[in-house]
Amino acid sequence: MSEFILFLIVGFLAQAVDGALGMAYGAISSTVLLSFGVPPAQASASVHAAxxxxxxxxxxxxxxxxxxxxQLFWRLAxxxxxxxxxxxxxxxxxxxxAVKPFVTTYLAVIGLFLVVRSFRKIPSxxxxxxxxxxxxxxxxxxDAAGGGGWGAMVTSGLLGAGAPPRYVIGTVNASEFLVTISVSVTFLASLVSGHWQAxxxxxxxxxxxxxxxxxGLFAAPMAGWMVKAVPEKALLRAVGILIVCLSLYQAAQLVALV
Structure with missing residues (x-):
C-alpha cells in the first residue's frame, strides 16, 4: 500500500508538470521505476499502461x-x-x-535538455x-524505447520550430493518447506472441x-488550465534537474553492480 501512495504522488506531480509543459510524465515515471530496479521494458510498459x-x-x-x-494533430499522430x-x-x-545503461543515459540527456531548454526564449x-x-x-x-520522452522531444522540437506554446502543448498531449495506445498494443502483442519473455x-x-x-487522473483535468496559468521556465528547470538526479542515482546503482 505504501508503494501505491508513493506512486500516486509521483503520478500526480508528473501529470501536473506534463499538463503545464506538455512533457515529463513518462520521463519522471520511468526514471523513478528504474531507480526501484524495474527493468526498462517493464518500466516502459507500466508507464504506457498508466x-x-x-x-x-x-x-x-x-x-x-x-x-x-x-491540422498539426493529424500530421503528428x-x-x-x-x-x-x-x-x-x-x-x-x-x-x-543490457538496455538499462542506455535508457538511463537517454533519460539523463532528456533531463539536461529540459534544463537547457528552460533558459531559451520561446518563439511563436x-x-x-x-x-x-x-x-x-x-x-x-x-518514448517507447526509453519509457518516456514524447513530450520532451516533440514539444521542445515544435516550440523550437516556432509554434505557439499553448497549441503545441495541447496538440502534443492529445496526440500522445493515440501513440500510447499503439505502444501498449505493441507491448501486449510482443508478450502474447512470445517475442518478449516477461x-x-x-x-x-x-x-x-x-x-x-x-x-495522473487527479492532476490531468487541470492540464488545460495549467498550460495557460503556470510559469513555464522554473518548472521546466526543476523537472530537468530532478530527472538528472534520479538518472545519476540509477547510474551509481549500475556501477556498483559492475
Whole structure:
C-alpha cells in the first residue's frame, strides 16, 4: 500500500508538470521505476499502461479548453504511432540488463535538455510542415524505447520550430493518447506472441501502475488550465534537474553492480 501512495504522488506531480509543459510524465515515471530496479521494458510498459488513462483525461481537458491545433494533430499522430510501435518492438528485443545503461543515459540527456531548454526564449511562429512527421516518428520511437520522452522531444522540437506554446502543448498531449495506445498494443502483442519473455508485469508492478494512474487522473483535468496559468521556465528547470538526479542515482546503482 505504501508503494501505491508513493506512486500516486509521483503520478500526480508528473501529470501536473506534463499538463503545464506538455512533457515529463513518462520521463519522471520511468526514471523513478528504474531507480526501484524495474527493468526498462517493464518500466516502459507500466508507464504506457498508466498513460492510457492519463493521456485520455489530459487530452480531453485540452480539447475542452480548445488548445488543440487539428491540422498539426493529424500530421503528428500517425508518425508518432509508427515510431512508437518500432521503439516498443526494439526495446522488447533485448535483455533488460543490457538496455538499462542506455535508457538511463537517454533519460539523463532528456533531463539536461529540459534544463537547457528552460533558459531559451520561446518563439511563436508557424511550424514548417516538413519537420512535423520526422519529429513525431523520432519522438514516438524514443518514448517507447526509453519509457518516456514524447513530450520532451516533440514539444521542445515544435516550440523550437516556432509554434505557439499553448497549441503545441495541447496538440502534443492529445496526440500522445493515440501513440500510447499503439505502444501498449505493441507491448501486449510482443508478450502474447512470445517475442518478449516477461511475465507478471501487471501483478509485479500493479501497485505502482495503479498509483501512477490514480495520481495522473487527479492532476490531468487541470492540464488545460495549467498550460495557460503556470510559469513555464522554473518548472521546466526543476523537472530537468530532478530527472538528472534520479538518472545519476540509477547510474551509481549500475556501477556498483559492475
Amino acid at each position: 498513460e492510457l488513462f492519463t493521456t485520455a483525461a489530459s487530452g480531453s481537458a485540452h480539447l475542452v479548453h480548445r488548445n488543440v491545433d487539428w 500517425p508518425a508518432g504511432i509508427m515510431g512508437g510501435c518500432l521503439g516498443a518492438y526494439v526495446l522488447t528485443s533485448f535483455e533488460g540488463d 511562429e508557424p511550424v514548417p510542415a516538413r519537420v512535423v512527421a520526422p519529429l513525431g516518428a523520432i519522438g514516438g520511437f524514443l 511475465t507478471g508485469i501487471l501483478t509485479q508492478h500493479g501497485w505502482a501502475i495503479g498509483g501512477l494512474i490514480a495520481g
